[in-house]
Amino acid sequence: MEDQVGWAFSAVGTPYDQWVATSFTAGEVAQGLHLPAADADLDCVSNFLEFALGGDPTDPASAPKFSVAPGSAGSLDFSFFRARADVSYVVERSTNLSGWSLFSNNPGSVGGVVTISDTIVPGENHFYRLRTSQP
Numbered sequence: 001m002e003d004q005v006g007w008a009f010s011a012v013g014t015p016y017d018q019w020v021a022t023s024f025t026a027g028e029v030a031q032g033l034h035l036p037a038a039d040a041d042l043d044c045v046s047n048f049l050e051f052a053l054g055g056d057p058t059d060p061a062s063a064p065k066f067s068v069a070p071g072s073a074g075s076l077d078f079s080f081f082r083a084r085a086d087v088s089y090v091v092e093r094s095t096n097l098s099g100w101s102l103f104s105n106n107p108g109s110v111g112g113v114v115t116i117s118d119t120i121v122p123g124e125n126h127f128y129r130l131r132t133s134q135p
């Protein structure tokens with residue numbers, strides 16, 4: 001006769017924790033390379049932004065997944081890959097890098113490239129930033 005006792009469990013945590021489990025080795029986690037503000041592959045994109053934009057945090061060739069480029073006549077296109085349903089994406093715009101205003105809140109669809117167009121105003125600077133957070 002033989003008795004067996006076993007346990008089955010799965011890791012429970014935030015979606016970021018689950019992403020860490022599939023993106024980093026135990027050795028990398030032990031070194032703290034998995035932390036949201038860290039930049040494990042030294043591509044100047046934080047791990048959390050890699051998570052939000054669908055990047056590979058251990059491959060510097062996978063970034064960046066956002067851009068600003070001329071659009072149709074008289075416009076400028078700001079684009080990024082919206083990878084996650086559980087992340088808030090807020091695009092802000094500034095004309096002077098000190099005062100920022102909301103330009104778009106969670107635009108586009110999850111799993112696709114989001115492009116936001118802005119009208120070019122002659123003689124006016126436009127700066128954009130993407131703020132990502134997890135509720």
Ligand SMILES: [Ca+2]
Pocket residue numbers: 038039040041042043044045046047050057063
């Ligand atoms: Ca990175």
